[in-house]
Amino acid sequence: MAEKILVIAEHRGEEIRDVTWEILSGLDELAGAHGMEVHAVILGYGHERLAQELSGAVAKLYYMESEGLKFYTCERYLSALMPLIKEVNPKLVIMGHTAMGMDLAPRLAAAMDSPYMPDCLDFRFDAGCLIVTRELFGGKLRSEVKAVEDQSYVLTLRSGVFTPKAREGEKQVERIVPQLGEEGFLTQFLGLTEPPKEGVDITKADIIIGVGRGIGDKDKLQVVEEFAEVTGGVLAATRPVIDKGWLPKERQVGQSGKIVKPKLYVACGISGASQHTIGIKKSETIVAINVDPHAPIFNIAHYGIVGDLFEILPAITSKIKSIKSLNK
Amino acid sequence: MEIFVCLRQTAILKEEPKIQPDGKTLDLSGVNRHLNEWDAYALEEALLLAQKYGGNVSIISLGPQEVEEVLFYGLAAGAKEAIHILTPEGLEIDNWVIANALAQEIKKHPFDLVLTGAQAEDDGCGEVGATLAHLLGIPHASLVMRVVYEPETNSLKVDRELEEGYMDALRLRLPALLTVQTGINQPRYISSMRLRRFKKSATISKVSFDDLISKTQGFLPKKEIVKLYTYRPDVSKAKILEGSPEAVAEQLIGQLISKGVL
Amino acid sequence: MREDQFVDELKEMIVDIARRCRNCNYCYSVCPLFESTRGFQVQGPSGILQAIRYGIRWGELEGEEKEILRDILYACTTCYSCVLKCKSSGPGVPLLDGIEGGRKLLVELMIGPMPEQIKVLESLEQNGNPYDEPPSKRLDWLRDLENERSLSYKLLGKGAEVLLYVGCTPSYNEGIKDVARAVVKLLEEVGADYGILKEEKCCGSPARRMGEEGLFEDLSTENLEAFKQSGVRKIITISPHCYNTFVNEYPEAIKGFEIQHYTEFFADAIERGSLVPKLRIEKKVTYHDPCYLGKRNGVYDAPRKILMSIPGVQLVEMKRNRDNSLCCGGGGGRMWIEVEEVKRLSESRVEEAMAVGAEVIATACPWCHIQLEDAVKTTGNEGKIEVKEVAELLASSL
Numbered sequence: 001m002a003e004k005i006l007v008i009a010e011h012r013g014e015e016i017r018d019v020t021w022e023i024l025s026g027l028d029e030l031a032g033a034h035g036m037e038v039h040a041v042i043l044g045y046g047h048e049r050l051a052q053e054l055s056g057a058v059a060k061l062y063y064m065e066s067e068g069l070k071f072y073t074c075e076r077y078l079s080a081l082m083p084l085i086k087e088v089n090p091k092l093v094i095m096g097h098t099a100m101g102m103d104l105a106p107r108l109a110a111a112m113d114s115p116y117m118p119d120c121l122d123f124r125f126d127a128g129c130l131i132v133t134r135e136l137f138g139g140k141l142r143s144e145v146k147a148v149e150d151q152s153y154v155l156t157l158r159s160g161v162f163t164p165k166a167r168e169g170e171k172q173v174e175r176i177v178p179q180l181g182e183e184g185f186l187t188q189f190l191g192l193t194e195p196p197k198e199g200v201d202i203t204k205a206d207i208i209i210g211v212g213r214g215i216g217d218k219d220k221l222q223v224v225e226e227f228a229e230v231t232g233g234v235l236a237a238t239r240p241v242i243d244k245g246w247l248p249k250e251r252q253v254g255q256s257g258k259i260v261k262p263k264l265y266v267a268c269g270i271s272g273a274s275q276h277t278i279g280i281k282k283s284e285t286i287v288a289i290n291v292d293p294h295a296p297i298f299n300i301a302h303y304g305i306v307g308d309l310f311e312i313l314p315a316i317t318s319k320i321k322s323i324k325s326l327n328k
Numbered sequence: 329m330e331i332f333v334c335l336r337q338t339a340i341l342k343e344e345p346k347i348q349p350d351g352k353t354l355d356l357s358g359v360n361r362h363l364n365e366w367d368a369y370a371l372e373e374a375l376l377l378a379q380k381y382g383g384n385v386s387i388i389s390l391g392p393q394e395v396e397e398v399l400f401y402g403l404a405a406g407a408k409e410a411i412h413i414l415t416p417e418g419l420e421i422d423n424w425v426i427a428n429a430l431a432q433e434i435k436k437h438p439f440d441l442v443l444t445g446a447q448a449e450d451d452g453c454g455e456v457g458a459t460l461a462h463l464l465g466i467p468h469a470s471l472v473m474r475v476v477y478e479p480e481t482n483s484l485k486v487d488r489e490l491e492e493g494y495m496d497a498l499r500l501r502l503p504a505l506l507t508v509q510t511g512i513n514q515p516r517y518i519s520s521m522r523l524r525r526f527k528k529s530a531t532i533s534k535v536s537f538d539d540l541i542s543k544t545q546g547f548l549p550k551k552e553i554v555k556l557y558t559y560r561p562d563v564s565k566a567k568i569l570e571g572s573p574e575a576v577a578e579q580l581i582g583q584l585i586s587k588g589v590l
Numbered sequence: 591m592r593e594d595q596f597v598d599e600l601k602e603m604i605v606d607i608a609r610r611c612r613n614c615n616y617c618y619s620v621c622p623l624f625e626s627t628r629g630f631q632v633q634g635p636s637g638i639l640q641a642i643r644y645g646i647r648w649g650e651l652e653g654e655e656k657e658i659l660r661d662i663l664y665a666c667t668t669c670y671s672c673v674l675k676c677k678s679s680g681p682g683v684p685l686l687d688g689i690e691g692g693r694k695l696l697v698e699l700m701i702g703p704m705p706e707q708i709k710v711l712e713s714l715e716q717n718g719n720p721y722d723e724p725p726s727k728r729l730d731w732l733r734d735l736e737n738e739r740s741l742s743y744k745l746l747g748k749g750a751e752v753l754l755y756v757g758c759t760p761s762y763n764e765g766i767k768d769v770a771r772a773v774v775k776l777l778e779e780v781g782a783d784y785g786i787l788k789e790e791k792c793c794g795s796p797a798r799r800m801g802e803e804g805l806f807e808d809l810s811t812e813n814l815e816a817f818k819q820s821g822v823r824k825i826i827t828i829s830p831h832c833y834n835t836f837v838n839e840y841p842e843a844i845k846g847f848e849i850q851h852y853t854e855f856f857a858d859a860i861e862r863g864s865l866v867p868k869l870r871i872e873k874k875v876t877y878h879d880p881c882y883l884g885k886r887n888g889v890y891d892a893p894r895k896i897l898m899s900i901p902g903v904q905l906v907e908m909k910r911n912r913d914n915s916l917c918c919g920g921g922g923g924r925m926w927i928e929v930e931e932v933k934r935l936s937e938s939r940v941e942e943a944m945a946v947g948a949e950v951i952a953t954a955c956p957w958c959h960i961q962l963e964d965a966v967k968t969t970g971n972e973g974k975i976e977v978k979e980v981a982e983l984l985a986s987s988l
Contacts, residue, residue, distance in 0.1 A: 012494070073498065074458075075467060099490040102446070103470040106458035115424075115550035118453045131554070136451055137341050141354075144555035148548075186467040188499040190485065195493025207589075218928065222968065231590065243511050244706075249493065256509075258492050264589045285589050287580065288566070291764070294344075299559065303583060304566040305576050308764050315573035319581055320590075340716060342724045360716045405700070516700040517708045520715070520804025521596070 005031055006090035007040040007058070008081070010100055011050050016042075018259075019096030019159045024057045026162030027094070034125055039088060043077055045070035048173075056169030062088075063173050068180040071189045072100050074107055079185075080178040082111060090152060092130070097156035109154035115147035117155045119274075130155070138273045139296040158274070159255075160281040195250070200234055202251060207233030208262045210253060210280065211241055214269015214290060214309060218246040224268055227313045230320045236260065238276045254279040268309045272297025289313070329383035329477065329502075331374045332434055332442045333407070334456065336364040337391060337398045338449045347556050354556065363398040366445025370508040372515040373475060374443050375406045381477050384408040386437070390429050391415055396532060404518045404526040415537045422549040423455040429547075430456070431463035432540045441484070442505040446471050457507035468505040469498050473512050600695045601646050607688035608643035611636050616679045617672035622917040623665055626931040626938070632662045635672035635685045642692035656701045663692045664704045665929045668799055668922035669881040674913055693801030703800045704927045711802050714809070718791035719758040720926075728790060731760065731767035735774060742778060743786050749821040750785030752777075752855075755836075757829040758792050759956035765963070766956045772985035773828055773852055779988055780859045787816055793832040798839065800923045810840050817847060824848040826855045828981075830883035830955045831921070837887065851883055853954050853980055857892035860899050867987035870902035875983070876948035877905065878939065878962065879915035880955035893954050893980050900987045908942045916942065920957035936965035944975060951977045 005027060010017040024038070031038050041062040042051050051063035062084060068076045085093065093108065095101045097119040109116035115130070117123070121142075122133040130147045132155065147153055202208055209228045215221060221235075228235050235251060242252040253260055254276040265283035269290060270276060277300050280286060288301035289309045298304045305312055339359045346355035363371075374385045387402040389395045390413040399410040413429050415421065434442065442464070447454035454470065461468035473495065474487040483501050489509050490496060500506075541547060567583075569576045584590040617635040618624050624634040631637040645651060645659045672685045696702030703711065713722040735741065744750045754777065760770035777784050794809035817825065825847050827833040833851045836844055859865040875897055883889045890912045897905050910916045919935035940962060943951045951966075953959050963977045 071496070074469075099471055099488065102454045103458065103468075103488075106453075106455045107462055107468065110427075110459045110462035116453075116455055116459075117551065118455060134452075136556075137339075137345070137449065138452070140341050140558070141345050141347075142557055142559045143352075143553045145551050146554045147551045150550070186501040186504070187469070190497035190499055192490075193495045193497070219964070219968070239511075252493075256489055256491060264584065285584070285587060287584075298566045298568070301566045303580060304568045305580070306568065306570075307573065307576065311573045311764075312576060315577040316580060319574070319577040323581070342717060343726050362712075362716075514705050515708075517697065517703060517711065518700065519697045519802055520808060522698060522700075522804075524804060525596075 002035055002037045003091040004037045004039050004088055005092045005094060006085065006088055007038065008093065008095040008104070009040050009042040009054055010096055010098060011042065011044060011047060014050075016050055016053060017096070017098070018164060019098055019157070020054070021057075021164035021167070022159065022162040023094055023096060023157050024167070025165045026157065028165070030123070036091065039090065041081065041084060043069040043072075043080055051173045051175075052170050053167075055171040055173050057167045061171065061173045062176055064176045064178055066178050066180050068182065068185075069178075071192060072104070073187050073189050074104050075185050075187050076180055077104055078108060078111060079180060081108065083178070084176065085112065085152075093152065093154045095156055097158050101156040105154050105156045112152055112154065114150055114152045114154050117145060117147060117153065119158050120155055121158055121161055123155060135274060139299075158278070160259075160278050200250060202234050202236050202253065203258055203260055205234040205260070206262055207231050207264045208236050208253070208260055208266070208283075209233045210236050210238065210265060210267045210270055210276075211247065212238045212268065212270030212276070213240050214271075215241065215246070216269075218244070220310070221246065223310055223313050223317075227266075227317045230317050230324075233264070233266070238270055267297050267301065268313065270297050271295045272299065329377060329381050329440045330438055331378055331383060331385045332437070332439050333367070333371050333374045333385060333387045333402070334430055334442065334444045334460070335367045335371065335387050335389040335398045335402055336445070336448050336456075337361050337389065337395050338364045345558060347558075352553050352556050361394060361397065363401055364445055364448050364450075366447055366449075366508065366510060367398075368445075368515040369510055369512050370443040370445045371402055371405060371407070372513045373508055374441075375516075376513060377441070377475060377477065381479075383440070386411065386439075388413070388430060388433060390426055390537070392417065399532050400527045400530060401518055401523060403530045403532075404522050405516060410530070410532040411535060412532050413535045413537050413540065419537070420549055420552065422551050423451070423453055424459060424550045425547050427456045427459035427463060429537060429540050430460055433535055434460075434464065440502045442466070442503075444505070444507050446507040446509045454507065457505060461505035464503075464505065466503045466505055467500045468507070469500055470507040471509045472506045473509055475506065597695065597698055600691060600698065604688050604691045604695065605643050605646060607684055607691070608639045610681055610683045611639060611685075612681055614680050617675050617685065620671040620675045620914075622667055622669055622671065622919065622935050623929070626919070626933050626935045627665075627929070628932055633665065635666070635689070638662055638666055639683075639685055639688045639692075642688070642695070646695075651696075651699055651701065656696075660696055660702050660704065663689060663696060664702065664707075664800075664923060664927060666922050667881070667917050667919055667924050667935075669917035670885040671881075671917070674885060690799065690801065693799075694803050695801075697801035697803075703802070703923065706926050706928075707800050707923055710926050711797065711800060711805060714792055714797055715805055718809075719762060720792065720796050721758060721762045723762045725789065728761045729786070731770050732774070732786065734767070735771045741774065743774070743784055745786060745788050751783040751823055752785070753817065753820055753822040753825045754784050754786050755793070755825050755827045755832055756786060756790060757827060757832045757956065759960075760828050761790070763956065763960070766959060769828060769956065769959070769979045769981055772979065772981040775985045775988070776852075776856055776865065776981060780856075780864050785820060785822065787820065789816075791816075793829075793835050795831045795835040795839075796923060798835065799921070806839075810835075814841060814843055818843070822847070824850065826850045826852050828852055828956065830880045830887070830889075831957070834882045834886050851889055851892070851954065853883075853893040853896060854889060856981075856984060857895045860896060865984075865988075867900045867984060869987045871900055871983060871987055872902040873949045874904045874906055874947055875950040875952050876908050876943050876946055877911070877980075878908070878918070878943070878951050878953045878958055879912055880953060880958045881915065881917050881921055883954055884915055885913055893952070896980055896984055897952055900983060903983070906946045906948055908939075908946055908948075910942065918958045918961040920961040925957055925960075934965065934968070936961040937969050940965045940969050940971060940975065944971060949975060950983070951975060952980050952983060953977060954980045
């Protein structure tokens with residue numbers, strides 16, 4: 001009998017999150033190569049439609065429904081999943097390396113007494129042992145990590161590694177109603193806060209100019225602002241710049257900010273740590289400007305310029321200005 | 329509130345990382361180490377909570393002799409007690425082993441709250457906190473950005489940072505474990521002089537790792553690194569433009585116009 | 591020394607200094623912070639000193655106001671104008687000793703420094719420079735020059751007569767690397783027997799300005815040892831901040847060396863005839879006196895002598911010059927923090943330069959250079975006036 005992979009799906013705001021579709025796409029090849037069957041589980045309350053949507057993409061879809069599962073809490077999700085995992089006995093449990101994944105997956109692995117492989121870029125099996133590829137030191141190094149031989153493994157996959165493919169078709173969904181009495185639970189979900197509605201929605205912009213720590217100072221933003229103006233782009237920034245308050249939170253791009261997919265993303269003075277690049281990987285064209293030729297940003301950029309942004313940007317700005325005036 | 333903070337010492341890779349001939353370990357000779365950035369936020373949060381609600385902060389770390397640095401640092405910052413789980417030279421450990429050792433030691437002490445950083449600078453796994461919570465049998469919440477204590481219910485109300493600006497809020501009954509995200513506070517600066525003084529006069533309790541594991545069946549690593557390598561930009565992917573700023577500007581604009589982007 | 595004792599002695603020192611202030615307020619008339627901000631009492635020398643004094647007296651070091659006190663103390667640029675003014679018109683209170691002492695106290699009590707300065711101090715400690723740059727890249731500016739032409743410097747310690755102490759900003763800041771290269775070209779022209787430290791570390795002045803006394807001690811001890819090992823007789827610096835800290839703040843043993851700022855060294859060379867500026871530079875040039883070179887150390891003439899020796903240069907003086915010079919706002923750790931200003935100091939200075947019709951602002955300090963260059967841009971005067979280091983002007987006239 002084929003070994004199983006169990007994907008733990010994620011949803012937010014009445015939609016399946018991208019990372020789940022990415023995982024399913026990534027598994028097409030990997031599961032096929034090892035002759036494994038892909039199952040998935042979605043937990044919620046009133047989420048039948050989402051369960052149906054997912055069902056076509058997998059061999060079997062479990063929908064665990066209970067009021068206590070409407071919003072994610074580790075305790076309740078764990079309580080619901082453990083019996084299912086015992087029954088399905090997957091070789092591999094996978095979810096996205098998201099806020100939920102970071103919270104649930106290690107706890108699940110510990111409860112299953114299984115090795116935990118977080119934030120993976122790739123994985124394979126070697127004589128029954130799981131081997132994954134993951135980054136170290138924020139991307140400065142990569143490693144291959146081998147888990148001890150075990151019955152099951154728990155793995156989280158980095159967002160944006162695989163490209164989601166269009167899915168069609170529906171199947172029979174197995175609906176499970178776990179018995180989740182509230183007594184005995186020590187945590188209580190209090191509420192989900194949406195980000196404040198703001199003036200500029202950078203996710204809608206065609207051209208985005210990203211600013212990183214390389215800008216050095218709030219008052220040095222002018223050179224980037226001029227560049228943005230002349231290209232018709234909007235400003236965005238990495239977490240450190242937002243933390244310093246040089247730009248408002250709504251402009252943050254990255255793992256804990258927004259994911260953007262513009263036509264053009266120009267990364268200025270951004271080193272390219274994964275927490276940021278996750279947010280820009282889907283851009284059509286990425287241009288990176290950094291003084292450090294070894295900056296990880298060059299790993300994902302389409303065009304790279306090794307130089308001082310305070311020299312490069314004005315040069316591009318004035319060149320564009322002169323082209324525009326010629327065209328008038 | 330009795331608060332335990334787990335501290336990890338990480339290497340700071342400023343120069344090009346050097347990989348040993350075995351192809352799977354780092355050559356860390358001459359490399360500086362410091363307190364893991366996330367743990368500095370956890371330590372600060374613990375100190376602020378103890379200050380606000382009363383109580384003591386104890387710090388604990390696992391590793392060889394050098395790890396004392398971060399413990400003295402924590403004591404200088406205001407922790408009352410420091411425990412060093414001293415590991416023997418050349419010991420193979422992973423986060424599973426670390427969590428087990430920490431759990432074995434922390435269990436011996438009365439505690440209300442355990443704080444860790446959300447992840448470590450070196451491996452970025454975010455694994456020890458949740459694993460430790462499981463081993464201690466207490467609830468946990470990760471990526472915490474705000475902590476408020478509710479004495480009436482002996483609970484904590486925490487805000488967690490999710491993606492894209494979303495946050496959620498949770499109530500946890502104590503004892504509990506939280507993993508803390510950067511930006512939750514502003515860690516205080518410990519001056520060289522202050523650190524020096526504490527290194528001279530403060531005491532750290534030492535626990536032998538071997539003693540700890542002998543009390544259980546012993547715990548072994550569940551994973552190991554089999555290959556380490558530096559990943560260079562895929563030259564065929566990133567087209568590096570060269571020349572003076574003006575020349576580069578011209579090349580880039582040309583490329584972007586021909587691609588229809590500009 | 592036990593913590594309490596150290597802190598108590600520091601508090602006593604600060605209160606003693608503060609007591610001597612007569613509240614005559616003369617210092618406000620020369621304070622650049624007071625001029626550029628909204629003019630609150632705590633934005634001037636006497637006010638800052640009294641703030642820390644009463645902060646100590648009223649136990650504000652524990653309460654929620656401690657961050658306000660910290661912000662007050664760290665806004666000062668440490669330009670020294672107040673000290674000079676108090677000496678000439680008042681009781682001669684060592685105001686800056688009190689203010690910098692206050693910073694030391696706040697750092698000791700974990701209230702200071704300013705949050706943005708923490709990474710700077712950490713970088714000083716780990717990398718030997720404030721810019722979070724790897725030590726291995728510190729001599730890149732020199733290697734780039736070597737690719738163009740051969741140089742005769744000695745990488746110490748092989749013994750040379752003169753040590754060129756480069757400093758962190760000329761070593762790592764792209765724009766200021768040109769200044770370092772200009773200085774080297776001048777040294778070559780003079781035929782000086784000069785050397786450069788193989789592993790130079792920060793002079794320590796930023797640490798001291800921010801109140802990190804322990805770090806300053808570590809850096810100064812290391813550097814002094816390196817100087818001794820190098821076997822040099824004389825040390826020349828590019829930055830007045832390095833110059834000031836060597837001359838006035840380093841341990842006694844530094845007295846075994848002759849310390850000069852590069853402007854002094856090359857002014858001497860011009861006088862001796864070993865440096866002859868030939869090429870004409872037809873420009874109206876004004877010289878901006880760096881606080882740490884002029885006010886703190888009385889070096890006003892050497893840079894001017896150099897400029898006047900360049901054929902074609904017409905030297906004009908700004909309204910405020912020499913010991914009256916307006917601070918650029920970069921000193922005292924301010925390069926790394928933001929102080930809310932009504933009128934930015936560096937912009938006021940650029941306007942003063944424009945007002946006397948200058949085409950070039952000449953300066954002799956990397957931070958003044960950076961501050962003024964930024965201000966030229968932000969005041970929209972690019973193309974109308976430029977900032978050049980004295981060394982750059984001199985080198986281009988050879």
